[in-house]
Amino acid sequence: MNPIQVGLLGIGTVGGGTFAVLKRNQEEIKRRAGRGIEITRVAARNVERAKTLVGSAVEVVSDPFAVVNDPDIEIIVEVIGGTTLAKDLVMKAIANGKHVVTANKALLAEHGNEVFAAAHAKGVMVAFEGAVAVSIPIIKALREGLSGNRIEWVAGIINGTTNFILSEMRDKGLSFETALAQAQALGYAEADPTFDIEGFDAAHKATILAAIAFGVPVQFKRAHVEGITQLAAADIAYAYQLGYRIKLLGIAKRTHTGIELRVHPTLIPIKRLLANVEGSMNGIMVKSDAAGITMYYGAGAGSEQTASAVIADLVDVTRLHTADAAQRVPHLAFQPDAMSDTPILPMSHIVTSYYLRLRVADQTGVLAKVTGILAQADISIDAVLQRESDEISGVEASQTDLIILTHDCKESQMDAAIALMQALPTVLQTIVRIRKEELV
Numbered sequence: 001m002n003p004i005q006v007g008l009l010g011i012g013t014v015g016g017g018t019f020a021v022l023k024r025n026q027e028e029i030k031r032r033a034g035r036g037i038e039i040t041r042v043a044a045r046n047v048e049r050a051k052t053l054v055g056s057a058v059e060v061v062s063d064p065f066a067v068v069n070d071p072d073i074e075i076i077v078e079v080i081g082g083t084t085l086a087k088d089l090v091m092k093a094i095a096n097g098k099h100v101v102t103a104n105k106a107l108l109a110e111h112g113n114e115v116f117a118a119a120h121a122k123g124v125m126v127a128f129e130g131a132v133a134v135s136i137p138i139i140k141a142l143r144e145g146l147s148g149n150r151i152e153w154v155a156g157i158i159n160g161t162t163n164f165i166l167s168e169m170r171d172k173g174l175s176f177e178t179a180l181a182q183a184q185a186l187g188y189a190e191a192d193p194t195f196d197i198e199g200f201d202a203a204h205k206a207t208i209l210a211a212i213a214f215g216v217p218v219q220f221k222r223a224h225v226e227g228i229t230q231l232a233a234a235d236i237a238y239a240y241q242l243g244y245r246i247k248l249l250g251i252a253k254r255t256h257t258g259i260e261l262r263v264h265p266t267l268i269p270i271k272r273l274l275a276n277v278e279g280s281m282n283g284i285m286v287k288s289d290a291a292g293i294t295m296y297y298g299a300g301a302g303s304e305q306t307a308s309a310v311i312a313d314l315v316d317v318t319r320l321h322t323a324d325a326a327q328r329v330p331h332l333a334f335q336p337d338a339m340s341d342t343p344i345l346p347m348s349h350i351v352t353s354y355y356l357r358l359r360v361a362d363q364t365g366v367l368a369k370v371t372g373i374l375a376q377a378d379i380s381i382d383a384v385l386q387r388e389s390d391e392i393s394g395v396e397a398s399q400t401d402l403i404i405l406t407h408d409c410k411e412s413q414m415d416a417a418i419a420l421m422q423a424l425p426t427v428l429q430t431i432v433r434i435r436k437e438e439l440v
């Protein structure tokens, strides 16, 4: 049988890696797919540079629509990124009856419902393993490996750049800026690093994970997104003293009132495997009723690491493209007519535990006032740490840091308690609040 023809949109880091790995492993891939998989046409902004990468046997064009409209091509690989041109190209490819493989998390988190509906109507596949934690087959694990389970929560370190920054800050005492510059030099960061450090990249991925874990539409706009730019080195150090590491977590949790979908810095116990996912690596924990807790670990970025996911999708599509569309794995794991309308909860409704840091006047009765407010708000305290001012650099002798760990409570309860504590004249700075997850 002739190889299946693939059109590649974009031959930067991911496209280049995909081309190279597909070529290098073509025999193994063919044995798996049952048919050769060949990139026959490439769209690139820099045609001359692309030609030097792919050689003369592959046609390189500057117009990506020429690839999407090519009748000989059956699968389009979209790795140009973004949500404008990429969306037009993907929608056109679907309209032309082509299957699509994409690593574009922003596109799917923001426009996935429209993309999947169009694909379903046309009977084509849109595969996206490369959109989340590239080297880790987490889409397949959630969508197929755990399909016998009721999934309770997914919690993941799903942005390598921020994990690298947090690890370097803690390990080497680097400043945020130096660690970010290193992450960029190593190629982990997005073109616009704001996406990484402000949590949007992780929120795109968490949105996709929530959809396939619970069978709800993708709802990026309802995700709570908080990055690491406000995180102080002091909190990383205090957390460590209390037996925790701070990680930027993407969390999707099912509760009896709705789904929590949130990205924010989070204290997690050092004894959890996830706390030991360091550097640019990604790690994802899933709790489900039958399998219990499972964990997945691997590189979350990189040329060939992303290629690994893109090619796995190409193999899946090649195996299944002649199958009846109704027999294929649904895009979001659940059949389109069996999706749930369980709401994504506003942050005021989430339930979690907290780390609080209060810079207070070192006076009699301050601790009693603070703990009194928490008791009145029905918030139970788990641990308290008070540092003497001479142990904290940059703190005046008459001041001290009070660190409190709480048990679970509703975010709205904590908001109200923080407002009362903040109003105390002995509380001298804005109270730091970081959420904490025990992950059990």
Ligand code: HSE
Binding pocket: 158, 159, 160, 161, 162, 188, 189, 190, 196, 201, 300, 301
């Ligand atoms: N910038 C992303 C990260 C890469 O740092 O994880 C892939 O999404």
